[in-house]
Amino acid sequence: MIASVERSQVSGEVAVPPSKSYTHRAITISALGPGGSVKRPLLSADTRATIAAAEALGAEIAIEGETLAVAGVGGRPKTPDNVIDVENSGTTLRIMAAVAALTDGAVLTGDASIRGRPNGPLLKSLNDLGGEAFSIKRNDCAPLVVRGKIRGGRTVLDGRVSSQFLSALLISCPLAEDEAEIVIDGELKSRPYAEITLEMLEEAGGKVETDFERFFIQGGQRYHLEEYTVPGDFSSASYLLAAAAVTGSRLMVRGLRPSRQGDSAIVSILRDMGAKISWDQEKGDLVIEGGDLEGVEVDASLTPDLVPTIAVLGSLARGKTVVKNAEHVRHKETDRLSAMAMELSKMGADIEERPDGLVIEGGRLEGAIVSGHHDHRIVMALTVAGLAAGDTRIDTAESVSVSYPSFFEDMARIGCLVEVGG
Numbered sequence: 001m002i003a004s005v006e007r008s009q010v011s012g013e014v015a016v017p018p019s020k021s022y023t024h025r026a027i028t029i030s031a032l033g034p035g036g037s038v039k040r041p042l043l044s045a046d047t048r049a050t051i052a053a054a055e056a057l058g059a060e061i062a063i064e065g066e067t068l069a070v071a072g073v074g075g076r077p078k079t080p081d082n083v084i085d086v087e088n089s090g091t092t093l094r095i096m097a098a099v100a101a102l103t104d105g106a107v108l109t110g111d112a113s114i115r116g117r118p119n120g121p122l123l124k125s126l127n128d129l130g131g132e133a134f135s136i137k138r139n140d141c142a143p144l145v146v147r148g149k150i151r152g153g154r155t156v157l158d159g160r161v162s163s164q165f166l167s168a169l170l171i172s173c174p175l176a177e178d179e180a181e182i183v184i185d186g187e188l189k190s191r192p193y194a195e196i197t198l199e200m201l202e203e204a205g206g207k208v209e210t211d212f213e214r215f216f217i218q219g220g221q222r223y224h225l226e227e228y229t230v231p232g233d234f235s236s237a238s239y240l241l242a243a244a245a246v247t248g249s250r251l252m253v254r255g256l257r258p259s260r261q262g263d264s265a266i267v268s269i270l271r272d273m274g275a276k277i278s279w280d281q282e283k284g285d286l287v288i289e290g291g292d293l294e295g296v297e298v299d300a301s302l303t304p305d306l307v308p309t310i311a312v313l314g315s316l317a318r319g320k321t322v323v324k325n326a327e328h329v330r331h332k333e334t335d336r337l338s339a340m341a342m343e344l345s346k347m348g349a350d351i352e353e354r355p356d357g358l359v360i361e362g363g364r365l366e367g368a369i370v371s372g373h374h375d376h377r378i379v380m381a382l383t384v385a386g387l388a389a390g391d392t393r394i395d396t397a398e399s400v401s402v403s404y405p406s407f408f409e410d411m412a413r414i415g416c417l418v419e420v421g422g
């Protein structure tokens with residue numbers, strides 16, 4: 001589908017969708033215990049893939065209005081009858097591969113993007129912990145074959161590629177028989193996502209001891225996540241906030257309470273760039289007023305999903321914006337450093353791709369025909385660019401369903417001139 005965006009202002013108020021990362025974890029951890037209810041979950045393509053995978057592993061999950069009623073497996077996931085298709089969701093692939101390593105085994109695969117994303121460190125660790133796991137094509141990518149059962153033991157995990165490998169092991173190891181020790185090699189990228197995993201495990205009674213270099217996990221644990229309400233998503237919020245910032249508009253964004261989500265850094269990044277922000281943290285209401293923006297330097301190690309948004313903000317700000325420490329942003333739905341450099345260049349941006357980031361000399365953007373690369377975050381970021389530039393067409397717009405299915409409806413409701421069709 002093509003999204004056509006015209007120059008426009010935004011106004012009024014909008015509520016952010018629920019967090020994708022918390023929803024994945026709430027479903028999985030609830031499904032691994034006796035079950036319970038997950039309230040206000042994000043229902044998107046990625047989280048539906050997690051629901052389907054949890055069902056394949058023996059849980060029963062019913063969507064009842066704004067709640068998921070989960071009947072769990074009580075610590076013993078069952079061997080799936082069929083291949084698990086995670087579609088476009090890296091989080092689902094990594095977490096469910098480790099959960100499948102508690103069963104007799106499974107085959108996991110997904111769409112073309114998933115079949116190009118790396119899993120080497122996770123496969124190594126599952127083998128170190130007593131399981132058997134390999135990539136059919138021997139390229140570390142899906143299709144993956146996982147055979148049980150991990151028992152425990154010690155493994156060294158490369159932290160530089162994705163935190164999802166660690167999150168996956170943190171969720172599965174407590175249910176294995178013996179104690180496990182995970183030692184992180186190199187800088188742990190995207191650490192806040194591992195912190196979200198630990199927070200959710202703690203909610204469910206799971207215990208992990210760590211100084212973030214080593215993780216000690218007792219075996220034979222059980223989870224119980226009786227009821228959990230999913231918080232708002234700061235990565236999704238970044239597009240709404242950026243839309244106000246680049247168009248000089250005033251917007252109230254609701255559903256944003258302080259959170260472990262690393263992407264809550266979007267608030268301080270926008271402040272640093274010169275946007276006026278007032279935030280009632282208790283209510284979760286944030287009011288932003290855009291205007292002239294200044295370039296910033298951002299270390300994206302902890303916040304990879306903000307990079308497309310920051311690239312657009314930097315292209316429209318005065319002066320230089322530098323994004324660094326973002327090598328891992330190349331291993332997402334697409335290589336997002338290369339995709340953003342390519343597409344924003346078509347809109348007239350002065351943007352240079354570096355091995356670990358982007359250097360942008362801000363200025364104006366012009367309308368153009370651009371590609372969303374089948375990547376939800378590229379599509380949403382380019383929509384924001386189109387709001388400032390006008391006359392912009394973005395292909396593969398349907399991919400917003402991965403994390404923010406009502407994105408275009410929400411944008412239209414706050415005044416964005418956008419039409420989706422074809």
Ligand SMILES: O=C(O)C1=C[C@@H](OP(=O)(O)O)[C@@H](O)[C@H](O)C1
Pocket residue numbers: 020021024091161162163164167189190193304305328
């Ligand atoms: O665990 C998670 O929920 C996620 C972890 C991050 O990935 P990496 O750890 O691979 O950087 C992030 O980019 C992704 O959108 C969601």
Ligand SMILES: C=C(OP(=O)(O)O)C(=O)O
Pocket residue numbers: 046088089090091092305332333377403
């Ligand atoms: C990279 C993302 O998710 P995942 O890794 O789950 O595909 C994302 O949502 O930007």
